[in-house]
Amino acid sequence: MVATAKPTDIPLLTPLDWQWQGHNIRYTEMGEGKPLLLIHGFGASVGHWRKNIPILAAAGYRAIAIDLLGFGASAKPNLDYSLELWQQQLFDFWQEKIQAPTVFIGNSIGGLLSLMMLGNHPELARGGVLINCAGGLNHRPEELNFPLRTIMGIFTKIVGSPLMGSFLFNRIRQKHRIRRTLTQVYRDRTAITEELVEMLYRPSCDRGAREVFASVLTAPPGPKPEDLLLRVQCPLLVLWGDADPWTPIAGAKIYQDLAQTNPDVEFYPITAAGHCPHDENPDRVNQFMLEFLAKENLARE
Template identity: 65%
Template structure:
């Protein structure tokens, strides 16, 4: 279920320097701060249906492009969940300085959970949308044939000889659209603007090295390791047609919700991996209702 189109031009681009690197961010509204964190390959624009709607209801909504993605710099660094947590911590210190609700999709969801676990003083709560289980799959999570395939792919991607060729194949607009068709439950949400939003940063210098670094990075702490450390309430939303992080993997959150352990869980019917973009009206409503009770 899509809603009226919110143009990307409605999001004012701002820049902040972190470790001598440019970070793109945006902010709207006043009130309780929220920080929105995108998933792999995405950017601020992926929240275009959410930022204005949340800001209009009395919240100060921040969103940023993680280092290596979107309009942020793409240095040849070793990318990891720890690096991005450092970025989020320093961004909070520079721009927010109030207890914040961290909202994330996919890898952004895992980063939000990590912030709650590792930096509780910065946090007021968390919203996880189809939360990833790791930056990459752990070898023991894959069946043997797929483990070999993924291991070979990682080696080819990181090779100076084959990496650029593979990256150029992966980032073709037609392949991006086909991938989105696979992971979005609502194909009408796969617009030309969405494809362009994902394609354009892939043309930046350094984008291929970022891709290779992320693909070969360690998975980081798992939700199972992070959840016992959190001190704040969680809202967990999950598209029930997600093939990347299937809803069966959300059982740990459903169990905590059933135990009234500070977790609220809602499936998003018919949505895939990005329900905030596929059914923003429902997702925004659930977030706002939860925030009101949290406050």
């Protein structure tokens, strides 16, 4: 077993800024060694990795996390958001700030973006860690049965309306509603702290946040994980909170089956954890990541 410290007395993450296509992008990094790039999920930010970055850095890695355009402390311009837009952001960030084969680590939408980087830009990657990887930015129409397909169509129209969309967004972003949503996706209620709620609430007050929300919810779903996996050429660790109602572990069968036939793919459930096990059960997730990195001799000098 690889020894790992517990994420107590967590050091503060240093905010750093990078200009991309005229927009300010927030990122952070800690430690020295070959790089790991951590990518958050929908509505989150670099702070969602606060229990992981110090542990990875202390183990001899250069742990870098970035706020996707439209989220966290990054700019929130009124654009058509898509997975392809963020993929370009990550590619350009890698070219300017990293320039070395990288292990991409992502949760939820960040997991799908990590998979896109592995499949579409294999020359950048040494490995990948997917944590409750999303199947798409949004549901594909064929994935929804009637009447849910109709309901979602109406909902996306409301979200895109300046008047009704603003009303809906202002209700959704209220702190008590954020906390209620977190109780759906975190199995361990003690992990739902005021710090976590504030971290998710604060960016929603930024200018342009409502327009980002509407654009993301009406964006195309993006590439399918099964298609991307065909092009992955490096070691892959897949972790999944087994109590996740948003991306249930039943939907992870493609990764479980792959792990049975491909020695470069590992799959482990995180027991009694929800959609964000890296935050809910960081000790276990950090342990799996460090063991994977050590076993594969990835990213460490």
